[in-house]
Amino acid sequence: MTAMTREACVALDASDPLAAHRDEFVLPDGVIYLDGNSLGALPVRTAEHLQRVVTQEWGQGLIRSWNDAGWFEAPRTLGDRVGRLVGAGPGQVVVCDSTSVNMFKALTAALSLRPGRTAVVGDRDNFPTDLYIMQGASGSTHEHRLIAADGPTLADVLDEDVAAVVLTHVDYRTGRMYDMAAVTAQVHAAGALMIWDLCHSVGALPVDLDGCGADFAVGCTYKYVNGGPGSPAFIYVASEHQDAATQPLSGWHGHADPFAFTPDYEPAPGISRFLVGTPHLLSCAGLEASLEIWDRVDLGAVRTKSLALTDLFISLVEARVGEHVSVVTPREHAVRGSQVSLRHEDGYAPMQALIERGVIGDFRAPDLMRFGFTPLYVGYADVWDAVDVLAEVLTTEVWREPRYATRNAVT
Amino acid sequence: MTAMTREACVALDASDPLAAHRDEFVLPDGVIYLDGNSLGALPVRTAEHLQRVVTQEWGQGLIRSWNDAGWFEAPRTLGDRVGRLVGAGPGQVVVCDSTSVNMFKALTAALSLRPGRTAVVGDRDNFPTDLYIMQGASGSTHEHRLIAADGPTLADVLDEDVAAVVLTHVDYRTGRMYDMAAVTAQVHAAGALMIWDLCHSVGALPVDLDGCGADFAVGCTYKYVNGGPGSPAFIYVASEHQDAATQPLSGWHGHADPFAFTPDYEPAPGISRFLVGTPHLLSCAGLEASLEIWDRVDLGAVRTKSLALTDLFISLVEARVGEHVSVVTPREHAVRGSQVSLRHEDGYAPMQALIERGVIGDFRAPDLMRFGFTPLYVGYADVWDAVDVLAEVLTTEVWREPRYATRNAVT
Numbered sequence: 118m119t120a121m122t123r124e125a126c127v128a129l130d131a132s133d134p135l136a137a138h139r140d141e142f143v144l145p146d147g148v149i150y151l152d153g154n155s156l157g158a159l160p161v162r163t164a165e166h167l168q169r170v171v172t173q174e175w176g177q178g179l180i181r182s183w184n185d186a187g188w189f190e191a192p193r194t195l196g197d198r199v200g201r202l203v204g205a206g207p208g209q210v211v212v213c214d215s216t217s218v219n220m221f222k223a224l225t226a227a228l229s230l231r232p233g234r235t236a237v238v239g240d241r242d243n244f245p246t247d248l249y250i251m252q253g254a255s256g257s258t259h260e261h262r263l264i265a266a267d268g269p270t271l272a273d274v275l276d277e278d279v280a281a282v283v284l285t286h287v288d289y290r291t292g293r294m295y296d297m298a299a300v301t302a303q304v305h306a307a308g309a310l311m312i313w314d315l316c317h318s319v320g321a322l323p324v325d326l327d328g329c330g331a332d333f334a335v336g337c338t339y340k341y342v343n344g345g346p347g348s349p350a351f352i353y354v355a356s357e358h359q360d361a362a363t364q365p366l367s368g369w370h371g372h373a374d375p376f377a378f379t380p381d382y383e384p385a386p387g388i389s390r391f392l393v394g395t396p397h398l399l400s401c402a403g404l405e406a407s408l409e410i411w412d413r414v415d416l417g418a419v420r421t422k423s424l425a426l427t428d429l430f431i432s433l434v435e436a437r438v439g440e441h442v443s444v445v446t447p448r449e450h451a452v453r454g455s456q457v458s459l460r461h462e463d464g465y466a467p468m469q470a471l472i473e474r475g476v477i478g479d480f481r482a483p484d485l486m487r488f489g490f491t492p493l494y495v496g497y498a499d500v501w502d503a504v505d506v507l508a509e510v511l512t513t514e515v516w517r518e519p520r521y522a523t524r525n526a527v528t
Numbered sequence: 529m530t531a532m533t534r535e536a537c538v539a540l541d542a543s544d545p546l547a548a549h550r551d552e553f554v555l556p557d558g559v560i561y562l563d564g565n566s567l568g569a570l571p572v573r574t575a576e577h578l579q580r581v582v583t584q585e586w587g588q589g590l591i592r593s594w595n596d597a598g599w600f601e602a603p604r605t606l607g608d609r610v611g612r613l614v615g616a617g618p619g620q621v622v623v624c625d626s627t628s629v630n631m632f633k634a635l636t637a638a639l640s641l642r643p644g645r646t647a648v649v650g651d652r653d654n655f656p657t658d659l660y661i662m663q664g665a666s667g668s669t670h671e672h673r674l675i676a677a678d679g680p681t682l683a684d685v686l687d688e689d690v691a692a693v694v695l696t697h698v699d700y701r702t703g704r705m706y707d708m709a710a711v712t713a714q715v716h717a718a719g720a721l722m723i724w725d726l727c728h729s730v731g732a733l734p735v736d737l738d739g740c741g742a743d744f745a746v747g748c749t750y751k752y753v754n755g756g757p758g759s760p761a762f763i764y765v766a767s768e769h770q771d772a773a774t775q776p777l778s779g780w781h782g783h784a785d786p787f788a789f790t791p792d793y794e795p796a797p798g799i800s801r802f803l804v805g806t807p808h809l810l811s812c813a814g815l816e817a818s819l820e821i822w823d824r825v826d827l828g829a830v831r832t833k834s835l836a837l838t839d840l841f842i843s844l845v846e847a848r849v850g851e852h853v854s855v856v857t858p859r860e861h862a863v864r865g866s867q868v869s870l871r872h873e874d875g876y877a878p879m880q881a882l883i884e885r886g887v888i889g890d891f892r893a894p895d896l897m898r899f900g901f902t903p904l905y906v907g908y909a910d911v912w913d914a915v916d917v918l919a920e921v922l923t924t925e926v927w928r929e930p931r932y933a934t935r936n937a938v939t
Contacts (some may be wrong), residue, residue, distance in 0.1 A: 122761070134844070143583070143587040143588075145587070145588045145590070150590060150592065151592045155591050156590060156591045156594075158587075158590065159582065159583070159586050159587035163582060163656060163836065164582050164583055164587075165580060167578055167579075167582060167810070168575060168578075168579065171570065171574060171575050171578060171756070171814075172554070172570070172575055172756075172881050175567075175570050175756060175757055176554040176569075176570035176575075177554075177556045178558070178874030179556070179559075179561060179563065179567060179569065179888065180563045180567045180888060181883070181888070181889065182757070183567075183757075183936075183937075183938035184936040184937055184938050188757060188758075188938075189937050189938050190937075192559060213627070214626070214629065214805070215779065215804055215805025215806055215808075216626065216805055216806070217777070217779030217780065217781075217804045217805035218777060218779070218804055218805055219778070221777055221779075225843070241791055244780075245780055245783070245789050245790065245791060246780035246805065248791050248792075249778045249779060249780055249783065249793035249795070250777070250778060250779060252778055252792070252793045253775075253776035253777060253793065254776055256740065263791075290789075314766065337806065339806065342623050345582070345586060345809070345810050346585075346586055346593070346594075346599060346806075346809035346810065347806045347807045347808040347809040347810070347811075347812070348808070348810070349808065364664075365632070365664035365665055366628070366629060366632055366661070366664060367660045367663055367664030368626065368628030368629070368657050368660060368661060369628065369655075369656055369657035369660055372656070376893070376937070376938060377657050377893060378657050378893055379700075380652055380656060380674075381659075381663070382659070382660035382663045382664065393626055393629055394625070394626025394627055394628035394629055394657065394761070395626055395627070395748065395750065395757075395758045396758045397626075397758040397759070397760065397808045397811040398756070398757035398758040399578070399756050399757065399758070399810045399811045399813070399814050399850070400758075400808040400809070400810045400811040401758070403582075403808070403810050434930060457849045458885075463594065472592070474808075474846075477591060477592070479591065481789065482787070482788060482789055525594075525595040525598050526594075526595055526600050526601075526787070527594035527595050527599075527787060
């Protein structure tokens with residue numbers, strides 16, 4: 118890899134089986150977009166699709182579109198399509214609400230299935246909202262045990278008191294990935310239920326929820342899935358749990374017969390009881406447009422290219438700016454997601470300097486520069502060019518100019 | 529009113545101070561739309577606004593739009609604009625999630641402020657999701673006392689055990705409206721907190737939450753506000769309660785410093801602690817477009833026209849089809865919302881026959897034909913013409929044709 122040239126990268130792009138997808142996305146001129154792990158790029162087809170939903174389904178169909186345009190079923194029909202991306206058979210995923218709200222449902226539902234158990238396990242490095250929702254949903258009723266990279270381990274904290282384990286599958290900071298099958302089996306061996314946060318997994322790599330026997334999962338669709346800013350999240354509940362689990366967000370769209378308008382809540386059978394309120398249809402429409410692409414994508418090819426892109430980035434970074442940054446993302450493929458994070462004494466300012474030069478990644482406190490690699494629209498030459506700019510920013514130390522230190526609300 | 533003619537209706541439209549707004553909405557040819565109380569019509573400007581958000585803010589701005597396009601602040605900036613419609617001063621409303629999810633937050637927050645009290649009060653005729661969320665949020669911890677039109681009354685059930693009262697301000701079936709100021713004062717006199725569901729009020733008539741001393745309110749923006757199918761809901765929390773109230777949907781957007789990514793939840797000061805996950809930006813954009821209209825609308829004029837339209841509809845219905853239907857909506861202005869509901873032995877089939885003839889209302893089980901009057905885009909001649917069609921459907925009994933009995937998923 119260290120002998121790589123830009124010409125070789127161009128050749129790799131030319132023979133890339135996913136290369137044709139790049140034209141399905143809008144990418145601004147002069148931008149190399151390595152932040153699709155935070156907000157995915159706009160599919161070309163989305164603008165037209167949204168116009169049709171707005172002008173035809175809403176404008177002309179009006180209230181009739183709840184039946185005629187499939188709005189009422191959208192959480193389930195979109196859910197099944199997202200399900201294919203995470204290894205979930207039909208009827209186990211609905212698209213709705215935010216990841217945080219869905220985590221609340223998943224955790225309270227898991228606790229309803231393990232009424233005698235008094236503890237919940239998380240990872241100190243979970244995406245924070247997973248920890249925050251644990252605190253809100255079970256902080257006053259359950260003991261919280263946190264594992265961490267430097268200990269304690271899962272084996273240390275699992276016992277017959279643990280009701281559920283909440284883990285972020287791919288670490289949003291480091292890109293480290295859990296072994297879903299092994300961890301789920303370990304959790305089940307202790308009699309607990311497993312809840313996966315797939316925000317940094319879905320659309321980035323193959324996931325096999327059914328095959329791993331996962332109990333619950335949640336995730337967003339605005340990162341690798343390209344559903345648009347704040348597109349609705351999803352929740353997976355394994356079939357075996359659906360009719361036994363209850364959760365307190367008992368809104369009318371989760372009712373067995375929502376349009377009977379009866380005064381007493383009766384949860385719908387199956388996955389529908391994890392719906393709450395009226396679906397956000399315009400945001401659903403953004404997701405619907407992007408799923409039309411995903412319906413045609415082989416996730417195995419995505420994973421192959423993702424690993425090649427991140428391998429390339431790591432090797433170029435180490436060869437060219439190894440004295441300025443350290444790679445915190447694991448080299449081992451089996452435990453790597455689709456991002457690479459670099460530790461730098463002051464990651465914020467260099468990232469601002471990169472963004473000004475058209476290489477968009479992001480920063481995560483206290484010292485990580487984060488680069489996401491989205492195989493549908495990022496190519497090998499992009500990686501080469503991004504490292505070129507990174508080398509310029511780091512070796513010239515231009516990032517020390519004061520203007521790069523100005524903080525934004527969202528970093 | 530009974531001497532009204534179609535010509536007189538046309539004249540009223542010509543002198544209507546709100547008439548100019550009609551051209552700001554897309555209305556399908558041949559349709560008289562009397563279901564804006566279920567899904568508001570499409571503003572003309574919305575399609576273009578959404579295109580700009582999609583192609584410019586998302587497509588070109590990408591992740592940078594969280595700062596540069598105001599996405600991060602959208603729940604608060606849109607909240608303040610919705611706040612003007614419901615009499616809420618700045619900093620007391622955020623736009624987010626669904627009405628059901630927001631009711632869950634409001635109720636759990638109210639209970640956090642009244643820890644010693646063991647009962648919650650609702651109305652049997654509340655919109656069902658309000659009752660369902662009461663059951664999910666407090667069904668296992670609090671006694672539930674339901675008032676009803678035929679008793680018991682609020683006075684019967686209020687005592688020092690009641691923590692909170694949840695009422696739908698305008699009844700979705702009958703259009704009956706509570707006296708917000710009087711009821712809120714009555715609830716406060718018992719030491720309880722008042723939570724209003726404003727789904728059928730916001731954009732239909734002036735509401736004065738601050739003036740009435742309301743504690744919490746929730747509502748949707750896809751009915752009279754015209755934000756689009758499933759546009760985000762809102763939650764109002766009176767300033768005095770914000771820093772003391774807690775709610776268990778403790779997601780990262782409600783954190784005091786969401787991008788610090790600390791492991792422990794610390795609720796933001798003020799209204800922001802009622803946010804949970806990433807805002808649904810495309811759905812927010814639909815609302816943003818419609819609020820540009822509302823920013824220019826006098827709600828007093830809306831109320832005046834709403835009462836005139838519903839008065840006219842009631843008088844024409846009674847004069848022409850009084851033997852076929854009974855008006856269940858109150859005649860008294862002070863207790864009437866912006867809809868009229870007619871009871872009919874088989875309301876479903878006649879409504880399907882009306883819809884087939886271009887007069888779109890809806891049906892609510894078991895026997896109500898519901899007609900919403902949205903002063904921004906419904907005129908007096910529309911009312912006349914709608915009653916013409918209603919008279920044809922009811923007097924010819926064409927609705928008895930079997931095809932009108934076929935039920936849809938959403939009725």
